[in-house]
Amino acid sequence: MKLHDVVEILDAKLLIGEDRHRELEVKTAFSADLMSDVLAFAKSGSLILTGLTTPQVVRTASILDAAALIIVRGKIPSGETLQLARELDIPVLSTRYILFETSGRLYANGIVGCVEKIGGTRDGEP
């Protein structure tokens, strides 16, 4: 689906990414409030769902080539975080749904985890 559809499904605010949300295709996601785990387990091109709003979340997304950041639980990142997202070209959405609901609603609409479980992946990578 397109990032635009994600905005609709999550009744989200698109904070950064106005120029790209209609074209950007997304298929997978990773949810965590631990950036250490995002770095260890998330794959490039995935949505990152988190309740953290620090600039480090944006830098982590950039390092991983994440598709977009989805900030859950109604949090709005600071101007500094959003400015960095604009500079690094990372779309940012904010949804009032909690992390569980956000993940569930996306899954119900066809988005899957970028890794199914640790020690085994969907695409058969080691």
Added chain:
Amino acid sequence: MSRAYEKTFPVEGDNFDNAGTASIEIKKILKDLRIDEDVLRKTAIAVYESELNIISYARSGNITLYVDDDTINIDVEDEGPGIEDIDLAMQPGYSTATEHIRQMGFGAGMGLYNIKSCSDLFEISSTPNVGTRLKIIIKRNGR
């Protein structure tokens, strides 16, 4: 590419505001060198984790990137408390991070383990109260 590329990035301890800036610059350099995407991602993660380690635990440090035709080499050295028990520090989940580091979503004890997972060669040495050195090599043609 026929000429090798080398650059050193100084990293200041405890400066969380800038955490990741050296890594993002290194990633951009590697992208310009047309490094393969998967190799680029592994290198970026290894450098970012290394940068976060310096900021989280050391007074200061340097990350040196050296790229030749076959490999990406990252040398990390810091001045700081060092690591008493390297085997323990390598264990996933073992961490000495402060509450401040954890509030930012880091310090979950995955850093060194994650660097090793991303590397084709990984060496670590440390002297308590002096500092820690990492030698990371990632092959440019994948595995």
